Amino acid sequence: MHAIPGPARPSKLSVIGAGGVGVAIAYAALIRGSADVVALHDLNAAKVEAEVLDLAHGTQFLASKHVEGGADPRVMEGSDVVVITAGAKQQPGEPRLALAARNADILKSVLPGIREHAPDAIVVLVTNPCDVLTVVAQREGGLDPARVLSSGTVLDSSRLRWRLSELVQVDPRSVHALMIGEHGDSEFPLWSRAKIGPMLVREWMEDDRVRFTGADLDRIADEVVHAAYRIIEGKGATSSAIGVSSARIVEAILRDERAVLPVSSILAGQHGLSGLALSLPTIVGRGGIERVLEVPMEEHELARLHASAETIAASVRSVMG
Numbered sequence: 001m002h003a004i005p006g007p008a009r010p011s012k013l014s015v016i017g018a019g020g021v022g023v024a025i026a027y028a029a030l031i032r033g034s035a036d037v038v039a040l041h042d043l044n045a046a047k048v049e050a051e052v053l054d055l056a057h058g059t060q061f062l063a064s065k066h067v068e069g070g071a072d073p074r075v076m077e078g079s080d081v082v083v084i085t086a087g088a089k090q091q092p093g094e095p096r097l098a099l100a101a102r103n104a105d106i107l108k109s110v111l112p113g114i115r116e117h118a119p120d121a122i123v124v125l126v127t128n129p130c131d132v133l134t135v136v137a138q139r140e141g142g143l144d145p146a147r148v149l150s151s152g153t154v155l156d157s158s159r160l161r162w163r164l165s166e167l168v169q170v171d172p173r174s175v176h177a178l179m180i181g182e183h184g185d186s187e188f189p190l191w192s193r194a195k196i197g198p199m200l201v202r203e204w205m206e207d208d209r210v211r212f213t214g215a216d217l218d219r220i221a222d223e224v225v226h227a228a229y230r231i232i233e234g235k236g237a238t239s240s241a242i243g244v245s246s247a248r249i250v251e252a253i254l255r256d257e258r259a260v261l262p263v264s265s266i267l268a269g270q271h272g273l274s275g276l277a278l279s280l281p282t283i284v285g286r287g288g289i290e291r292v293l294e295v296p297m298e299e300h301e302l303a304r305l306h307a308s309a310e311t312i313a314a315s316v317r318s319v320m321g
């Protein structure tokens with residue numbers, strides 16, 4: 001006789017940091033139904049309690065039905081995924097790497113709470129510089145490298161796909177293009193593998209009916225690399241797009257999708273790189289990082305990847321010695 005399966009345990013996402021980004025992630029996750037339960041945690045009790053109430057008041061219209069939170073780290077109990085957004089954000093014109101020392105200290109202060117209350121959770125870094133902090137979290141927290149990752153260039157790749165889709169007037173879901181490397185100034189588009197539908201972007205450019213050139217692609221790449229600076233100049237921070245990007249990563253984990261996403265994780269020899277985190281196309285599932293794909297690339301792209309890796313490694317050395 002087969003046992004009748006009981007109801008599945010509700011999935012739980014906790015978000016540390018109830019600032020602009022943390023709330024955007026919680027809101028996106030609740031609307032999309034990324035997790036059954038969403039918890040918010042912040043040191044600022046009044047702020048986090050107000051944010052939880054504000055979110056809960058929309059429950060009737062949300063896909064996920066339970067939001068909770070507070071200043072006590074016990075709100076993270078039973079989490080399947082913990083997303084970290086706690087920390088300082090960039091001032092206009094400030095590079096992400098300038099936040100490394102400050103945010104590494106904040107990260108170190110939140111790791112014991114995760115270890116105590118959510119020891120089985122996959123940890124996703126969003127706080128910048130997210131590649132550097134992924135390494136800090138793994139080493140300081142003694143985490144399994146497969147179970148700590150960062151949103152990396154998921155957001156940047158979404159920016160790239162949107163700009164390309166506007167250029168060629170094709171649905172962004174049919175644009176397959178990646179920003180790789182650092183989530184920061186040294187990132188770059190992997191043009192040699194970029195496709196629109198089944199056709200390489202380069203093949204589109206050889207078609208007489210297509211009205212874009214290499215100069216257009218250079219301009220788009222530059223816009224993507226500088227996108228956050230532009231938004232921070234105008235509204236002080238970015239939040240909405242990282243909200244949906246992070247919710248998407250959480251879904252890939254909780255639903256064991258084995259989706260290929262350009263998250264950042266600690267490399268173990270891919271492309272000759274080890275001991276630092278950066279973004280490459282990666283299979284993401286219930287175990288976190290299932291596999292980093294060693295995508296073939298051209299020599300000049302490999303050189304850019306190594307330069308990006310060195311930028312991250314230098315920052316890791318500066319905060320960890």
Ligand SMILES: NC(=O)C1=CN([C@@H]2O[C@H](COP(=O)(O)OP(=O)(O)OC[C@H]3O[C@@H](n4cnc5c(N)ncnc54)[C@H](O)[C@@H]3O)[C@@H](O)[C@H]2O)C=CC1
Binds near residue numbers: 099238
């Ligand atoms: N990886 C990415 O693609 C992106 C990353 N970010 C990064 O996300 C981070 C957060 O940005 P915002 O939410 O705009 O900043 P914010 O200033 O609005 O919020 C930060 C929150 O962290 C909280 N916090 C600080 N220390 C804490 C601790 N020890 N425990 C719990 N909470 C703590 C603060 O009380 C505050 O509510 C920044 O580092 C920013 O650069 C922002 C956008 C995109």
Ligand SMILES: CC(=O)C(=O)O
Binds near residue numbers: 096128155228
């Ligand atoms: C702030 C940041 O990292 C971004 O919007 O890309």
